[in-house]
Amino acid sequence: MERKVIDAQDVVIRFTGDSGDGMQLTGTLFADASALYGNEISTFPDYPAEIRAPQGTVSGVSGFQVHIGHKDVKTPGDLADVLVAMNPAALMANAKFAKPGGSIILDEDSFDAQGLEKAGFKTNDPIAELNLKDYNVIWAPITTMTKESLKDSGMDQKSIVRCKNIFTLGMCYFMFSRPLNFTEDYLRKKFAKKPDLIEPNIKVLNDGYNYAHNIHAIGNTYTIAPANQEPGIYRSINGNQATAWGLIAAAEKSGLPMFVGSYPITPATAILEELAIYKNLGKGVKTMQCEDEISGICTSIGAAYAGNLAVTTTSGPGLSLKSEAMGLACITELPLVIVDVQRSGPSTGIPTKTEQTDLAQALYGRNGECPVMVMAARTPSDCFRAAYYAAKFAVEHMMPVIFLSEGYLGNGSEPWKIPSMSDFPAINPPIVKSCEGKFKPFERDAKTFVRQWAHPGTPGLEHRVGGLEKSPNGAVSSDPEVHEMMVANRAAKVEKLADFIPALEVIGDKDAETLLVGWGGTYGHIYTAVNQLNAEGKKVAFAHFDYINPLPKNTAEVFGKYKKIVVCELNSGQFVDYLRAKLPQFKYLQVNKVQGQPFMVHEIVDAVKAF
Amino acid sequence: MKYTQQDFKSDQIVKWCPGCGDHAILAAVLRAMPEICEKTGLTKEQFVFVSGIGCSSRFPYYMNTYGFHGIHGRAGALATGIKVANPNLSVWQMTGDGDSLAIGGNHFIHEIRRNIDINIILFNNRIYGLTKGQYSPTSRFGTVTKTSPYGTVEYPFTPGELVLGARGTFFARSLDSELALNQDIMLRAALHKGTSVMEMLVNCVIYNNGTHADISDREVRAEKTIVLKDGEPMIFGKNRDKGIMLDGLNLKVVKLGENGISEKDLLVHDSKADNFGIHSMLVNMKGPDFPVALGVIRDVADKSYEESVAAQVEDVRAKAKIQTMDQLLTSGATWTVK
Numbered sequence: 001m002e003r004k005v006i007d008a009q010d011v012v013i014r015f016t017g018d019s020g021d022g023m024q025l026t027g028t029l030f031a032d033a034s035a036l037y038g039n040e041i042s043t044f045p046d047y048p049a050e051i052r053a054p055q056g057t058v059s060g061v062s063g064f065q066v067h068i069g070h071k072d073v074k075t076p077g078d079l080a081d082v083l084v085a086m087n088p089a090a091l092m093a094n095a096k097f098a099k100p101g102g103s104i105i106l107d108e109d110s111f112d113a114q115g116l117e118k119a120g121f122k123t124n125d126p127i128a129e130l131n132l133k134d135y136n137v138i139w140a141p142i143t144t145m146t147k148e149s150l151k152d153s154g155m156d157q158k159s160i161v162r163c164k165n166i167f168t169l170g171m172c173y174f175m176f177s178r179p180l181n182f183t184e185d186y187l188r189k190k191f192a193k194k195p196d197l198i199e200p201n202i203k204v205l206n207d208g209y210n211y212a213h214n215i216h217a218i219g220n221t222y223t224i225a226p227a228n229q230e231p232g233i234y235r236s237i238n239g240n241q242a243t244a245w246g247l248i249a250a251a252e253k254s255g256l257p258m259f260v261g262s263y264p265i266t267p268a269t270a271i272l273e274e275l276a277i278y279k280n281l282g283k284g285v286k287t288m289q290c291e292d293e294i295s296g297i298c299t300s301i302g303a304a305y306a307g308n309l310a311v312t313t314t315s316g317p318g319l320s321l322k323s324e325a326m327g328l329a330c331i332t333e334l335p336l337v338i339v340d341v342q343r344s345g346p347s348t349g350i351p352t353k354t355e356q357t358d359l360a361q362a363l364y365g366r367n368g369e370c371p372v373m374v375m376a377a378r379t380p381s382d383c384f385r386a387a388y389y390a391a392k393f394a395v396e397h398m399m400p401v402i403f404l405s406e407g408y409l410g411n412g413s414e415p416w417k418i419p420s421m422s423d424f425p426a427i428n429p430p431i432v433k434s435c436e437g438k439f440k441p442f443e444r445d446a447k448t449f450v451r452q453w454a455h456p457g458t459p460g461l462e463h464r465v466g467g468l469e470k471s472p473n474g475a476v477s478s479d480p481e482v483h484e485m486m487v488a489n490r491a492a493k494v495e496k497l498a499d500f501i502p503a504l505e506v507i508g509d510k511d512a513e514t515l516l517v518g519w520g521g522t523y524g525h526i527y528t529a530v531n532q533l534n535a536e537g538k539k540v541a542f543a544h545f546d547y548i549n550p551l552p553k554n555t556a557e558v559f560g561k562y563k564k565i566v567v568c569e570l571n572s573g574q575f576v577d578y579l580r581a582k583l584p585q586f587k588y589l590q591v592n593k594v595q596g597q598p599f600m601v602h603e604i605v606d607a608v609k610a611f
Numbered sequence: 612m613k614y615t616q617q618d619f620k621s622d623q624i625v626k627w628c629p630g631c632g633d634h635a636i637l638a639a640v641l642r643a644m645p646e647i648c649e650k651t652g653l654t655k656e657q658f659v660f661v662s663g664i665g666c667s668s669r670f671p672y673y674m675n676t677y678g679f680h681g682i683h684g685r686a687g688a689l690a691t692g693i694k695v696a697n698p699n700l701s702v703w704q705m706t707g708d709g710d711s712l713a714i715g716g717n718h719f720i721h722e723i724r725r726n727i728d729i730n731i732i733l734f735n736n737r738i739y740g741l742t743k744g745q746y747s748p749t750s751r752f753g754t755v756t757k758t759s760p761y762g763t764v765e766y767p768f769t770p771g772e773l774v775l776g777a778r779g780t781f782f783a784r785s786l787d788s789e790l791a792l793n794q795d796i797m798l799r800a801a802l803h804k805g806t807s808v809m810e811m812l813v814n815c816v817i818y819n820n821g822t823h824a825d826i827s828d829r830e831v832r833a834e835k836t837i838v839l840k841d842g843e844p845m846i847f848g849k850n851r852d853k854g855i856m857l858d859g860l861n862l863k864v865v866k867l868g869e870n871g872i873s874e875k876d877l878l879v880h881d882s883k884a885d886n887f888g889i890h891s892m893l894v895n896m897k898g899p900d901f902p903v904a905l906g907v908i909r910d911v912a913d914k915s916y917e918e919s920v921a922a923q924v925e926d927v928r929a930k931a932k933i934q935t936m937d938q939l940l941t942s943g944a945t946w947t948v949k
Contacts, residue, residue: 036946229948252936259696280928291721295688302692418940456677459656466680
């Protein structure tokens, strides 16, 4: 068979297998090697809640999708050009994600009668059963070949079989003309303390590569030219890491010590884990794994009172538990960053899957009138910006700020042009060191309505804060007029933030009649959909919201230019409902999805065409 | 700096009911403060009084110090954050039996487990006062209240037992009206590095009047309580004729002079004993057979959490290769696009 090398614009690969098969690592290594090669990349880990579900069953299937391309890679891709399935269950669960006519690589060794039965196949012909005849199915005896490759390695049989993911990775490197050296270096580093494992892993990687080269089942191979990226130093970063780093960056810039009170919860835990490493940065980063979510936020509120940049990180159910304390942060007017990495709900929902269903909770989910700033991030690396500004606004405006991240952003990764700290604006908290007469904690700046921050330990500024309503001088007050004034002032303080956030920008067709609107992690999908629609001559434009409360000042002005406004989000319409309440003069259409999965670009394209 | 109790008094009108035991605790705290400052070198601005919700939780408003009146049950978590964020502060947690043993039970046991240097005054009146008289986790079995019109059918916590079970390093117990003893206890707590729990048996005149009267009434107090003093044999009674002695693995009340028993046969109090076996038995002494133990029952040294946290930050600072955000950003696997 003549083998062609195809120059592709972009390719999507989906690695799937048992949750113990190392698919997340395989996908990450492939993505990182591609990023180093100079491609644009976007990744999407899709893993089950169970750490090790029964082997070979559909519930234990773990997946990792990588999209690599020459330019404009903004999403992990809709359907996979190449699906790797390490066992029958992985094929069963993921065949629907394979692009018609694409390639499917299967580990032949795992497709025995028992494996097929465990996966729920009714016949011994999975290809026919799933109607995959039109796909290029590559049957490879991956387990056998891995055993053969490592038979002289001195490793035990179990450890040898565990290397089959690296063999598979080698095969994919051949198919997509990836360099091996990055992964070889990685393996040397990873096994630095177990040098016996370095050479076998490098060998099995190369053997996989050579095997793919030698067999005829693999038809064409692909090259994907490096992207025309802006010059600079790049790294790969995921959203949770970027969030942690953005927070530390803000702490360093502000000169404030940082305190993080959190409780482990999927998919936010990695932020706490990351912050726990860098204790020494800035004025110090103290992280506390608290006894519960409520303690997470309450220790943080205490730390904020004591003068730290205080942060609590969580996911949806944890945000519910923190509701009452958010009210305390609001009424005491203390700075606090609350990061919510949204996941599928209600209740435990589908904990490892992504959604944008906490928006209403973030906006309204507290007793009394309790406005807080609510903001979001577009992409994994954009979490750095979002976290930085969440901290900046919290400490400069003395209020809780909710940064809504998403499982999709937190776990997804992309190349990131490394910024310099000098690119970021100063952070100037309103710290007060002395005053004439008695300190009045709730007196405000006339323009911003921000109160001053007196840190305990400062002589002469002794004062009390608390959950009871207070008059501006700090005394407890149940006076009706005072209460109404304080409610209004706290709300006005949030509204006044609109003077400090960037205006809403519009991209896409200049003569568009239809405006697509999104917020948060749907940016890449909507962006790609708009590009496709524009390429097809459809007059659409796109505005994406990084700030939700308050809305950018020019929102009404932007909306006024379009006949149709289509709000796309991964919930049943929470942002569109908010817009309807805030800007009722416009009519809104909506595109929604609540499946625990990101949008597929074609879903947005199809929906917009149908309007 | 020399202080008087007036320096610590706020200008707010104290709004507890006339006759409430909380007034006496406030009086003791105000009296204790100047001496605490003298002995510790603390200054007024270093004190933070933190509370949750309940009658006793109004306390911070009555102190002219930094203060935080929190939400129900969360005083422990707020205090923890304040102390960890700034270990130079002297943090006092004012809380009740409902606040810390019911809704805030989790924070209470974990701050004790971590041994954070917080001084907790636990106002135990065995009732929910601010919500107008419902039973609490320390109400006796059978207590009749508005939510238990036929009597409770649950057993109460003994707070000291909970503290020891959570590996507490300091526990003291006293009565609201024991002003001098309470001042002593507060000073000992301030000097103790780690979580200090001071259980104050306070009377609620409105909803649970006389709940501690069986031991606190002047006529019976000397017979029904014993004030423990380090290094001294455990003697009590109006005529100081009774004592506590170890009998096998149990405690026993004995009469001095009877059966040849003299002072030297009695237990000598040692709050510093690491093994909490005796402390546990002392904490659990109850009538009618035993006097209730007052004073500092346990006071042992251990590492405090906030110091370990701060030390770890310094340790990492000394060793870490990455010291700035710019260094972190460019660390690890990076590549250059030209």
